[in-house]
Amino acid sequence: MALHTRLTELLDIEHPVMLAGMGGVSYHRLVAAVSEAGGIGTLGASTMSDDELPAEMAKVRAATSKPFGVDLLTAMPGQVEKGIRSVIDGGARIFVAGLGVPREAIDLLHSHNILVGSMCGKVRHAVSAVASGVDFVVAQGTEGGGHTGTVATLALVPQVVDAVGSKVPVVAAGGLFDGRGLAASLALGADGVWIGTRFIATPEARAVAGYKDALLGLAEDGTVISKSYTGKTCRVVRTEWTNHFEEHPEELQPFPQQAVASMKAGVNHLGGEDGLAVDSSREFMPCGQGVGAIDTLVPAGDIVRSMVAEAERVMEQIASTRR
Numbered sequence: 103m104a105l106h107t108r109l110t111e112l113l114d115i116e117h118p119v120m121l122a123g124m125g126g127v128s129y130h131r132l133v134a135a136v137s138e139a140g141g142i143g144t145l146g147a148s149t150m151s152d153d154e155l156p157a158e159m160a161k162v163r164a165a166t167s168k169p170f171g172v173d174l175l176t177a178m179p180g181q182v183e184k185g186i187r188s189v190i191d192g193g194a195r196i197f198v199a200g201l202g203v204p205r206e207a208i209d210l211l212h213s214h215n216i217l218v219g220s221m222c223g224k225v226r227h228a229v230s231a232v233a234s235g236v237d238f239v240v241a242q243g244t245e246g247g248g249h250t251g252t253v254a255t256l257a258l259v260p261q262v263v264d265a266v267g268s269k270v271p272v273v274a275a276g277g278l279f280d281g282r283g284l285a286a287s288l289a290l291g292a293d294g295v296w297i298g299t300r301f302i303a304t305p306e307a308r309a310v311a312g313y314k315d316a317l318l319g320l321a322e323d324g325t326v327i328s329k330s331y332t333g334k335t336c337r338v339v340r341t342e343w344t345n346h347f348e349e350h351p352e353e354l355q356p357f358p359q360q361a362v363a364s365m366k367a368g369v370n371h372l373g374g375e376d377g378l379a380v381d382s383s384r385e386f387m388p389c390g391q392g393v394g395a396i397d398t399l400v401p402a403g404d405i406v407r408s409m410v411a412e413a414e415r416v417m418e419q420i421a422s423t424r425r
């Protein structure tokens with residue numbers, strides 16, 4: 103059995119499970135593992151240099167012939183143009199942007215047969231992204247790790263589905279970590295899931311030393327939305343650094359100065375070498391609220407397969423309760 107949705111059809115993949123393009127984490131090993139398992143992996147290119155992105159894409163292609171994507175967080179004109187050139191030359195199937203994609207960029211990507219997705223934390227972001235011509239939207243609730251908004255996944259997804267679901271597939275994100283979340287997302291009208299935090303706790307994820315261990319030991323209330331690492335609202339593991347700025351909000355600088363400040367202070371190494379030694383009592387570790395359910399490292403391919411198998415079981419169980 104398999105779950106066929108508009109998303110699996112559009113992307114030509116087996117399972118409606120997408121690896122979030124996490125900066126610092128979603129590098130070639132993780133991306134290839136998720137794509138190879140029948141989902142789709144997305145490189146987190148926001149932390150990659152101009153040379154690193156093409157090299158990472160080549161490594162994904164060497165590891166799998168299945169489709170994969172690239173995510174660029176910012177819509178900074180220079181960064182997106184360069185990134186898009188690499189995406190086209192590097193053989194990606196999808197491009198996802200965190201802060202909107204200019205119309206001309208979408209047209210260019212489409213002319214190279216690359217599908218475009220947009221991250222949305224509000225209904226109006228989704229409406230404007232679809233008006234610009236994107237092929238799918240990711241509705242990310244506040245539960246999610248990384249930069250995040252204020253509306254919860256359970257409330258956001260069906261409202262985005264109502265607004266744009268008749269035009270494009272909607273992918274649910276934020277706090278989802280297993281097959282129950284996948285089944286629930288389908289029930290809300292989504293066509294698939296975009297998973298971040300669960301995939302950090304895998305052998306294939308890239309991470310500074312102590313990050314994965316911090317996740318394994320954390321409860322569901324161990325995260326906080328803080329501007330202390332980047333200057334924008336970001337859900338992270340609560341640390342001495344976030345606590346300090348909670349007590350001294352007057353010291354916060356706007357984006358991107360706060361990101362520079364946290365790097366200078368030696369507490370922000372996202373995108374640093376795999377296994378880099380850091381002080382994890384203060385380090386920048388984006389993380390979603392689903393973290394309390396994560397207590398072991400699991401190979402990424404197993405996560406994809408067990409998520410789909412569990413979603414199928416849950417849906418059968420629900421169907422069997424009907425008289």
Ligand SMILES: Cc1cc2nc3c(=O)[nH]c(=O)nc-3n(C[C@H](O)[C@H](O)[C@H](O)COP(=O)(O)O)c2cc1C
Nearest residue numbers: 122124125148200246247248276277298299388390
């Ligand atoms: C470590 C980390 C880095 C992230 N970096 C990005 C990014 O560069 N671009 C982006 O669009 N989203 C980024 N996100 C958000 C994810 O794309 C995704 O929406 C989120 O992780 C989903 O929630 P979950 O973590 O609860 O699964 C990041 C999330 C994490 C945890």
